[in-house]
Amino acid sequence: MLSKQEILSVFKETGALLNGHFLLSSGLHSPQYFQCAKVLQYPWHAERLCGEIANYFSDSKVDVVVAPAIGGIVVAQEVGRPLRRRAIFAEREGGKMTLRRGFEIRKGERALVVEDVTTTGGSALEVMNAVREMGGDVVGFGCLVDRSGGKAKFDIPTFSLIKMDVRNYSPEDCPLCQQGIELVKPGSRKISES
Ligand code: ZN
Numbered sequence: 001m002l003s004k005q006e007i008l009s010v011f012k013e014t015g016a017l018l019n020g021h022f023l024l025s026s027g028l029h030s031p032q033y034f035q036c037a038k039v040l041q042y043p044w045h046a047e048r049l050c051g052e053i054a055n056y057f058s059d060s061k062v063d064v065v066v067a068p069a070i071g072g073i074v075v076a077q078e079v080g081r082p083l084r085r086r087a088i089f090a091e092r093e094g095g096k097m098t099l100r101r102g103f104e105i106r107k108g109e110r111a112l113v114v115e116d117v118t119t120t121g122g123s124a125l126e127v128m129n130a131v132r133e134m135g136g137d138v139v140g141f142g143c144l145v146d147r148s149g150g151k152a153k154f155d156i157p158t159f160s161l162i163k164m165d166v167r168n169y170s171p172e173d174c175p176l177c178q179q180g181i182e183l184v185k186p187g188s189r190k191i192s193e194s
Contacts, residue, residue, distance in 0.1 A: 050078030107135035121152025
């Protein structure tokens, strides 16, 4: 098992977790910004982190690992690898989470749903519904980072590698604005990755 400290240090080292003063797409300000793709771009980190999810569900008799695209694809791949099981993904078609590309769930197959970051759990739930509609059984849910603050709850065994609290402020009562710290928009070049 990786410790919370080890996980956080990999996130920081790879620039996935940034500290500062960020403008989020929601318009809120935050002292932290997390971009999971930054850590998953290193296959050896992806293998190690996702391996923890695989390990947790090693006795769950998983037949297939399913993820919502795009963020979940790498996670499904790296969870399916040690389990020696298929890794597939669902994507939106006309607004509905759908298995395309000839991906199939056979009736009674045991599916493990995974994703990178859980914010509301909405996409994961849609994938679970798609699996069930095809006759599959959802036997578990795993994610690398749960930032739902306990809001994403499923009635199946659930595992997250780490839980991260998100502090968001409206611009009017942002303490970082009050301290005069420069506001940066993630993805711009101004972010220092320390
Ligand atoms: Zn601010």
